[in-house]
Amino acid sequence: MFNGAPLAFFDGPAGSQVPESVITAMSNYYRTCNANSHGEFVTSMETDAVITECREAVANFLGAQSIREISFGQNMTTLNFSLSHALARKMKPGDEIVITQLDHEANRGPWLNLAEKGMVIKEVKLNRDGRLDYNDFESKITKRTKIVAIGYASNALGTVNDIKLARALSKSAGAFLVIDAVHYAPHFPIDVTAIDTDFLLCSAYKFYGPHVGILYSRPGLLAELKTDVLRTQMQEPPYLIETGTLNHAALAGVKAAVDFIASWGTGTTLRQKIVSAMQQIGEHEHELGKLYYENVRSINGVTVWGPDFSDKNRAPTISITIKNITATEAAKKLGERGILVWNGDFYAVKAVEVFGLVEQGGLIRTGMLMYNTKEEVERLIAGVEEISK
Numbered sequence: 158m159f160n161g162a163p164l165a166f167f168d169g170p171a172g173s174q175v176p177e178s179v180i181t182a183m184s185n186y187y188r189t190c191n192a193n194s195h196g197e198f199v200t201s202m203e204t205d206a207v208i209t210e211c212r213e214a215v216a217n218f219l220g221a222q223s224i225r226e227i228s229f230g231q232n233m234t235t236l237n238f239s240l241s242h243a244l245a246r247k248m249k250p251g252d253e254i255v256i257t258q259l260d261h262e263a264n265r266g267p268w269l270n271l272a273e274k275g276m277v278i279k280e281v282k283l284n285r286d287g288r289l290d291y292n293d294f295e296s297k298i299t300k301r302t303k304i305v306a307i308g309y310a311s312n313a314l315g316t317v318n319d320i321k322l323a324r325a326l327s328k329s330a331g332a333f334l335v336i337d338a339v340h341y342a343p344h345f346p347i348d349v350t351a352i353d354t355d356f357l358l359c360s361a362y363k364f365y366g367p368h369v370g371i372l373y374s375r376p377g378l379l380a381e382l383k384t385d386v387l388r389t390q391m392q393e394p395p396y397l398i399e400t401g402t403l404n405h406a407a408l409a410g411v412k413a414a415v416d417f418i419a420s421w422g423t424g425t426t427l428r429q430k431i432v433s434a435m436q437q438i439g440e441h442e443h444e445l446g447k448l449y450y451e452n453v454r455s456i457n458g459v460t461v462w463g464p465d466f467s468d469k470n471r472a473p474t475i476s477i478t479i480k481n482i483t484a485t486e487a488a489k490k491l492g493e494r495g496i497l498v499w500n501g502d503f504y505a506v507k508a509v510e511v512f513g514l515v516e517q518g519g520l521i522r523t524g525m526l527m528y529n530t531k532e533e534v535e536r537l538i539a540g541v542e543e544i545s546k
């Protein structure tokens with residue numbers, strides 16, 4: 158409760174709330190088997206089991222074939238920097254990397270930094286409708302393209318990008334495809350094998366888990382890379398990109414988060430349950446997103462940025478601006494009503510620059526997750542209506 162109103166959590170794109178089962182799994186880890194890994198005693202062996210079970214759960218979550226394809230790190234950004242260092246060792250000056258104007262900086266910065274090593278970074282343009290310019294994308298691919306780094310869904314506008322095309326274009330150049338699925342993962346089932354990507358990253362704190370970054374690598378690929386590793390660590394996938402001791406308690410929490418999601422689905426295998434749950438969760442969130450989108454766009458002075466809801470293939474994350482009130486003021490006023498929304502650029506700073514919204518403080522972003530309700534969305538619409546007057 159805040160100011161007498163129940164809290165409505167629309168801040169999910171910056172991190173979801175965490176179910177009791179995740180909290181219990183993390184505290185149980187500390188209570189029962191807190192130790193470092195790879196020892197010859199019981200708590201260490203239990204810790205090894207926690208790590209392996211978490212890899213199995215995440216492999217199921219992403220549709221990966223084996224736990225050797227699943228690496229963990231502090232967060233997505235740190236893993237992507239490590240990946241960029243490793244891929245850079247396979248490249249030479251003049252080689253090209255294609256990124257997009259719509260991506261979060263976590264999938265731009267690591268690649269933009271490689272300009273220092275002589276790599277040429279090209280940016281796919283963002284259209285005013287919140288979608289990438291796919292003609293521009295095609296024109297940016299050349300024989301020298303070595304990496305295509307693209308988001309699966311935009312954390313600022315909810316746009317879902319054409320990953321099939323990104324795969325086809327990157328393949329035509331023989332380039333690696335790196336997908337940032339941080340914003341897509343909480344809303345849709347992911348099948349890394351079907352999309353045939355080389356790398357895919359996501360972050361468990363966006364889908365009901367604790368702060369753990371996840372990297373999927375195509376089978377065998379990590380072993381071919383020269384990563385930043387100590388000679389004392391295991392020189393094979395999935396460990397090759399994992400530096401230092403992992404956060405074991407958090408990994409217990411990540412497994413519990415995947416089990417939590419699966420508990421809402423049906424089927425006989427864990428994978429079937431996850432896919433079925435994610436489909437249902439996605440539908441619920443889409444309905445809420447559509448309700449907000451359809452109502453908020455007709456409020457006087459409100460502009461909605463990003464694609465409409467005619468297509469199911471859209472994340473339930475909606476950003477608006479309001480005439481005569483900055484995003485900061487709007488978020489503050491909604492916050493006073495117990496309605497939690499983010500303001501600013503959410504690190505999708507390039508998109509906000511392209512839209513010319515920096516001066517007015519960026520966007521007011523609302524994200525739907527499985528725990529949001531129709532009543533909360535109605536409160537949100539009424540709140541936006543009030544503060545727009």
Ligand SMILES: Cc1ncc(COP(=O)(O)O)c(C=O)c1O
Pocket residue numbers: 170171232233234235261263264308310311312337338339340359360369370
């Ligand atoms: C689309 C997207 N990519 C990457 C990130 C960075 O993830 P992390 O905080 O795990 O580094 C975020 C975080 O908000 C995000 O929304």
